[in-house]
Amino acid sequence: MPQVIFKYKDKETIIDEESNNLTILEIAHKNEIDIEGSCEGSLACSTCHIIVDKEWYNKLEEPSWDEEDMLDLAAGLTLTSRLGCQVVLTDKLDGLIVSLPFINNDVRLNKKKY
């Protein structure tokens, strides 16, 4: 049962995910963590933008060209940014740490921050 740690809004949520092989976006939605994911994983938005902890970034599969193209549109892009719908949690990633960007391309979520 791999674990993922979400850091956002000055807090940390640790989730032990029973179903292996879910995406970070799916796990966030199951656990009511505010990641939009407007296109539901079809690589047509960047509202599932997450920032992967530096220690973990190179342990992930490489992003596809399509993911990189969508990341180019993400607000607050960092060197360890990924799309949450493209990162699958497996046992190999047990303990993965991700944070949510302070700002993203989702007006609804940005309004909640102010």
Ligand code: FES
């Ligand atoms: Fe749209 Fe991930 S949910 S690209």
